[in-house]
Amino acid sequence: MRILLALSRLIDAINQRVGQVVMWITLIVVFISAGNAVVRKVFHTSSNAWLEVQWYMFGAMFLLTAGYTLLRNEHVRVDILASRFTQRRQIYLELFGTLFFLLPMAVVILWLSWPMFMDSYVTNEQSSNSGGLVRWPVKLLIPAGFLLLVLAGVSHLIKCVAFLMGKGPDPRDKPEEKSAEERLAEEIAQEAIAREAALRAAGGPAPVQDSTRQGTR
Incomplete structure (x- = not known):
């Protein structure tokens, strides 16, 4: 179990670092969006390349933070019934949902998106818009994002088992920090x-x- 918990901490560290990097991407997107708007309104011109950079970064913000969101327990939970269960039964429900819903979904999308990325990479697919960017980097975000989600799901499973064995805290607990409000x-x-x-x-x-x-x- 110590080896598995060490693996869980490594996975969490990876998703934590990715989440921190994406926070800076969010700031960059704000500047790019504002710059695009100013140039379009003031100089009456635009660039498809800068517009696509903005879209690519939006994709990175959503895809690469799926695992980070699971790590922080910020994903949406519908626990109308689960809230009536005991704590251990709720953890068993976490195990069931992760094993039979989260991981299969993430693995299937990862599996199906990889050939799409490889085909784009091999052919060096370009944007259909004039002055646009190469397409394979943004398509790489799909398997990369779901790989991070799969890893986060594995880490969550380990922490659930550790809790049931009395060797770890409740994996659903959120980090003790103050909200933005x-x-x-x-x-x-x-x-x-x-x-x-x-x-x-x-x-x-x-x-x-x-x-x-x-x-x-």
Whole structure:
């Protein structure tokens, strides 16, 4: 079991690193999208190559983060019935769903998409749009994304078995970190405190406190 858990940690590390890289791709896509819009509106011109780069990156954002989403337990769960089960029965349901639904689906798509990518790679398939890009890199995203999902599914299976054997935590637990809404609320509160301190240091009037904050005090 220690070897399997070590394998699970390695798989998780790979998906974690891929997820972090895709976060930067998201930022790059924002700049490319804004640049394309500005050039089109201001200079009345456009480039199919830059438009396709944008599409390719959108594909990478969705395909390459499937395994990362499973790792973070952020995928959608429909647990109307499962929530009534005991914890161990819920883990058995996780095993069943991963073995008979997630992995078969991901393996089949991986298997079917590989020949499509190879055919595009061998023929050096080009975009049908004028000035477009080569097509095989974006088609490689499909088998690559589902390979990462298969690996994440294997890691999830290992963690489920480890939990049932009493050698690991509940694999459905999300990492203990604050949500985006909680972080935003903290930043707003810190900015308000900083403004209040700056006003006091400058000798200005103290800000008016609203009734909700006064009530909590």
